[in-house]
Amino acid sequence: xxxxxxxxxxxxxxxxxxxxxxxxxxxxxxxxxxxxxxxxxxxxxxxxxxxxxxxxxxxxxxxxxxxxxxxxxxxxxxxxxxxxxxxxxxxxxxxxxxxxxxxxxxxxxxxxxxxxxxxxxxxxxxxxxxxxxxxxxxxxxxxxxxxxxxxxxxxxxxxxxxxxxxxxxxxxxxxxxxxxxxxxxxxxxxxxxxxxxxxxxxxxxxxxxxxxxxxxxxxxxxxxxxxxxxxxxxxxxxxxxxxxxxxxxxxxxxxxxxxxxxxxxxxxxxxxxxxxxxxxxxxxxxxxxxxxxxxxxxxxxxxxxxxxxxxxxxxxxxxxxxxxxxxxxxxxxxxxxxxxxxxxxxxxxxxxxxxxxxxxxxxxxxxxxxxxxxxxxxxxxxxxxxxxxxxxxxxxxxxxxxxxxxxxxxxxxxxxxxxxxxxxxxxxxxxxxx
Amino acid sequence: xxxxxxxxxxxxxxxxxxxxxxxxxxxxxxxxxxxxxxxxxxxxxxxxxxxxxxxxxxxxxxxxxxxxxxxxxxxxxxxxxxxxxxxxxxxxxxxxxxxxxxxxxxxxxxxxxxxxxxxxxxxxxxxxxxxxxxxxxxxxxxxxxxxxxxxxxxxxxxxxxxxxxxxxxxxxxxxxxxxxxxxxxxxxxxxxxxxxxxxxxxxxxxxxxxxxxxxxxxxxxxxxxxxxxxxxxxxxxxxxxxxxxxxxxxxxxxxxxxxxxxxxxxxxxxxxxxxxxxxxxxxxxxxxxxxxxxxxxxxxxxxxxxxxx
Ligand SMILES: [Zn+2]
Numbered sequence: 001x002x003x004x005x006x007x008x009x010x011x012x013x014x015x016x017x018x019x020x021x022x023x024x025x026x027x028x029x030x031x032x033x034x035x036x037x038x039x040x041x042x043x044x045x046x047x048x049x050x051x052x053x054x055x056x057x058x059x060x061x062x063x064x065x066x067x068x069x070x071x072x073x074x075x076x077x078x079x080x081x082x083x084x085x086x087x088x089x090x091x092x093x094x095x096x097x098x099x100x101x102x103x104x105x106x107x108x109x110x111x112x113x114x115x116x117x118x119x120x121x122x123x124x125x126x127x128x129x130x131x132x133x134x135x136x137x138x139x140x141x142x143x144x145x146x147x148x149x150x151x152x153x154x155x156x157x158x159x160x161x162x163x164x165x166x167x168x169x170x171x172x173x174x175x176x177x178x179x180x181x182x183x184x185x186x187x188x189x190x191x192x193x194x195x196x197x198x199x200x201x202x203x204x205x206x207x208x209x210x211x212x213x214x215x216x217x218x219x220x221x222x223x224x225x226x227x228x229x230x231x232x233x234x235x236x237x238x239x240x241x242x243x244x245x246x247x248x249x250x251x252x253x254x255x256x257x258x259x260x261x262x263x264x265x266x267x268x269x270x271x272x273x274x275x276x277x278x279x280x281x282x283x284x285x286x287x288x289x290x291x292x293x294x295x296x297x298x299x300x301x302x303x304x305x306x307x308x309x310x311x312x313x314x315x316x317x318x319x320x321x322x323x324x325x326x327x328x329x330x331x332x333x334x335x336x337x338x339x340x341x342x343x344x345x346x347x348x349x350x351x352x353x354x355x356x357x358x359x360x361x362x363x364x365x366x367x368x369x370x371x372x373x374x375x376x377x378x379x380x381x382x383x384x385x386x387x388x389x390x391x392x393x394x395x396x397x398x399x400x401x402x403x404x405x406x407x408x409x410x411x412x413x414x415x416x417x418x419x420x421x422x423x424x425x426x427x428x429x430x431x432x433x434x
Numbered sequence: 435x436x437x438x439x440x441x442x443x444x445x446x447x448x449x450x451x452x453x454x455x456x457x458x459x460x461x462x463x464x465x466x467x468x469x470x471x472x473x474x475x476x477x478x479x480x481x482x483x484x485x486x487x488x489x490x491x492x493x494x495x496x497x498x499x500x501x502x503x504x505x506x507x508x509x510x511x512x513x514x515x516x517x518x519x520x521x522x523x524x525x526x527x528x529x530x531x532x533x534x535x536x537x538x539x540x541x542x543x544x545x546x547x548x549x550x551x552x553x554x555x556x557x558x559x560x561x562x563x564x565x566x567x568x569x570x571x572x573x574x575x576x577x578x579x580x581x582x583x584x585x586x587x588x589x590x591x592x593x594x595x596x597x598x599x600x601x602x603x604x605x606x607x608x609x610x611x612x613x614x615x616x617x618x619x620x621x622x623x624x625x626x627x628x629x630x631x632x633x634x635x636x637x638x639x640x641x642x643x644x645x646x647x648x649x650x651x652x653x654x655x656x657x658x659x660x661x662x663x664x665x666x667x668x669x670x671x672x673x674x675x676x677x678x679x680x681x682x683x684x685x686x687x688x689x690x691x692x693x694x695x696x697x698x699x700x701x702x703x704x705x706x707x708x709x710x711x712x713x714x715x716x717x718x719x720x721x722x723x724x725x726x727x728x729x730x731x732x733x734x735x736x737x738x739x740x741x742x743x
Binding site for chain 1: 604
């Protein structure tokens with residue numbers, strides 16, 4: 001195994017030091033380190049951050065390997081600076097059994113670019129009728145701790161209550177896609193001034209907020225952990241702030257696209273901007289950034305959702321919702337949070353690595369842990385970022401098998417120069433190593 | 435004039451007035467002729483690409499194109515390659531490869547014409563897209579108002595009914611306000627879009643209060659099935675509160691007119707005695723539709739119609 005000596009990197013953007021990575025571990029941190037036989041990585045000007053952890057990706061395998069595979073999604077993740085990604089359960093077949101989650105986990109191990117952590121479905125077939133075998137998935141080799149019917153809301157309040165209660169025994173968490181389905185029948189975009197003009201069926205903010213309000217009350221009632229996926233509205237941030245102030249065990253994530261883009265994008269009718277929950281208003285974007293800055297929102301999660309060309313190159317209403325996110329997530333956070341001064345690099349590490357790892361129960365897995373500090377003795381999961389680099393996004397150059405990037409043609413700051421997974425370079429000089 | 439006619443919201447006052455004036459010139463050029471045809475678009479091909487059944491709109495466009503001597507291809511999505519899953523893009527590229535100069539599209543998805551305009555080199559005319567817009571309907575409505583009342587500036591127009599699901603309402607809101615009319619939308623709150631407050635119009639829930647103060651009442655088609663999704667309790671209650679009957683028509687100012695884009699639900703939003711009254715412009719609207727669509731095709735595809743300057 002190669003030993004790496006990283007010279008003059010700035011951990012968390014602070015004073016430059018050298019880091020020695022050997023046998024999967026950070027073995028030394030200090031100035032003027034040297035090591036015989038080590039491969040030297042010149043990192044002057046680069047920022048070192050703990051490897052990013054994504055709570056929310058769609059890797060599409062099994063079932064839609066034409067849109068993404070575990071391997072291509074893993075490569076996109078590594079290029080984005082991730083060392084662990086949670087793979088959502090809405091595959092075909094659905095990841096609602098130990099067999100399917102183990103298959104996804106094993107595919108991730110074989111690809112060897114990031115740790116692919118399967119999410120288990122809450123209900124059989126994501127149908128929202130009865131619980132899947134959550135315990136079997138938790139006890140499997142995939143060690144599932146996050147359960148979600150993402151793509152669908154666990155809308156039945158009694159079923160949601162049982163799910164929240166049941167996973168307490170597994171140290172698990174239910175990650176809710178908050179969308180009251182009766183309020184979003186046929187919904188295409190945020191309901192407001194722009195949907196009124198464009199003649200597209202509106203997706204009201206209240207459909208998200210009502211479910212979050214209900215679920216934080218349920219979580220409080222049964223003393224369970226709740227995680228809220230892709231929070232998209234100012235009202236949701238308010239409800240979460242209230243719940244946290246009352247001691248409810250709730251965590252939440254926001255996507256890069258909801259931090260940057262608004263429903264103005266829908267005016268082109270280009271379905272690359274169609275996503276669920278939809279892009280909201282400027283006021284929502286501001287509230288989400290503030291919520292992420294003050295910790296009301298715990299994590300940035302990509303909701304990376306690859307789609308084949310034919311599922312996007314169509315009329316808006318018949319296109320599938322979702323957009324790519326893994327390769328640009330950190331750049332978006334730099335642009336929307338770091339550059340305006342809302343978050344420092346410690347904050348970025350916290351929201352993109354430490355807290356998501358804690359929510360997914362990945363922080364305490366010995367040598368397989370994620371979201372650990374950049375310190376001697378910790379697993380060598382880290383990335384090196386050039387914060388001054390600016391580049392224009394070219395969808396054709398992405399590692400994902402799909403091309404549905406909403407950032408095409410945008411100039412974004414920051415470039416992941418290198419990523420290390422347990423001391424192995426998965427990305428070097430901005431290129432995937434396998 | 436731009437290359438496409440995608441939405442009335444796109445038209446500025448000069449463009450919109452040009453279309454109406456051109457329609458008037460075409461009408462006079464054809465008046466009294468035995469053969470109602472101009473040679474303007476000879477050798478050009480217009481495709482009517484219809485994903486929704488709308489015989490009246492399709493025939494109106496077909497007649498408009500033929501009276502300009504264009505070749506017309508009617509492509510109905512039903513029973514064609516489209517029903518076998520061919521995408522809009524593939525269909526459009528195929529039609530263009532066959533030599534179409536303009537595509538007139540009617541589609542159930544809002545924004546379909548905008549997508550189409552990005553894929554083809556020729557002109558795209560929106561003949562109604564989902565619940566978004568139906569710009570030529572608004573143009574013919576504006577033409578009809580101007581014909582009957584002699585002006586558009588300051589004309590008070592009430593648009594009554596299912597604004598939420600109406601592309602006719604949206605197009606008329608943008609076009610008529612651009613041309614200086616004062617528009618009031620009248621509907622139960624359930625049939626107005628959230629966000630209507632940002633439109634340059636007044637909003638009322640009370641038809642009786644609005645009627646004495648308007649020059650034009652435009653009744654929108656309301657589908658009785660909307661009551662199944664609780665937009666209103668029953669067809670009877672809707673018609674009692676928002677239908678235009680003889681009693682309500684009587685409170686209109688003397689020279690006020692009643693419009694309807696068709697097809698009408700007689701007895702629902704409009705009573706037969708109103709539809710057939712002297713105030714009704716419904717038959718004029720149909721005739722004017724052909725002239726206005728001729729003007730649009732002429733302006734988009736170019737060429738000077740005979741007998742006009
Ligand atoms: Zn979701």
